[in-house]
Amino acid sequence: MAPDEKPLTQDKPALSGLPLEELEKFLTPLPPFRARQIFRWIARGAQSFADMTDLSLDLREKLAAGYTLRSSVIAARLDDPDGTVKLKIGLADGAGIEAVLLRDGEGRQTACLSTQAGCPVGCVFCKTGSLGFLRNLEASEIVEQFLAIRSVSPDIANVVIMGMGEPLLNLEELRKALDILTDSEGIGLSKRRITLSTSGIIRGIQELADQGPDLRLAVSLTTADPALREELMPIARTNSLPALKSALQYYQAKQGRRITLEAVLLGGVNTRKEDSAALADFAHGLDAVVNLIPWNPVEGLEFRGKPLREPGAGEIAGFTRELARRGIKVTRRYRKGRLVAGACGQLGELPTGHPGEFETS
């Protein structure tokens, strides 16, 4: 990389975060076809302006003097024997986030992306939540996670917005990132292959219903017992279950897509008979499948003064049976990436250090 192309700088704008239309405006008086060339180079994973061999040397130098391509770097890579890869990514201000490559039984590959550094929602069972909130990610920082994962493995079939943070509290930058990821001139992901998981932010769900983009939606219900949910997920105090259900019905009436209700199973906490009854009740009237996620251990997390624990095999089986008996479609999420703490709810560690400490690629 040329010395004038340091990727981690806060004063030069990162072109990776600009949707094509904005890039065209941004680069005027360059003609729009130049912006398109650059947009395609970024989508192909160019590491520096020097790679853009169909631009004149003079233009490449000018670009490098005024802009950066990327705003983040891969700081570390952790490989789990089960095929999961966790990337720690260093941001220009020294914050750290994580993106994960998941492989399922059939070898399909999924990129799991973060939308915030930390998370303001503060669910008691989640490592990210226990870190507190640092800031929203910029579009460039979201797009670059995808590019980083794709540099590890070129065939990404699906994207899940289920990493660190609450995506619907950063909808503006996420929208831009999704524009870039789905643009057929560039990365060209299909919206149907993107799933957004939310803790149940009602305003955001309504906004998605009205303005799109029409992704797949997953909602982290955890439990449909209102008092328990408020204890486990403080956001539920201002986003009540009845209002959440109405918002989801509104969303489905507009988008017509099946949604996923996620329930992380906490041993001895939300796997009682009455929890399955309440969950089934919530799911009725929605076109939904319930995805059960056995809790992944995070040291130090407690509920009502006792350490949280994983659900037992019998507990999971019993809960699944109860839901099925009530006519609910149930799927179970398999545990992946636990050795690298890359599984759901295990993403964390903030900040990772000063940008100067990172190796650039």
Ligand code: SAH
């Ligand atoms: N903030 C969004 C998306 C990121 S969390 C949301 O909450 O939906 C992604 C999923 O991981 C959520 O369904 C959440 O309930 C689950 N989760 C959080 N901590 C977990 C843990 N320790 N073990 C298993 N799943 C967890």
Ligand code: SF4
């Ligand atoms: Fe935030 Fe999701 Fe973790 Fe809750 S589960 S603290 S919303 S990242």
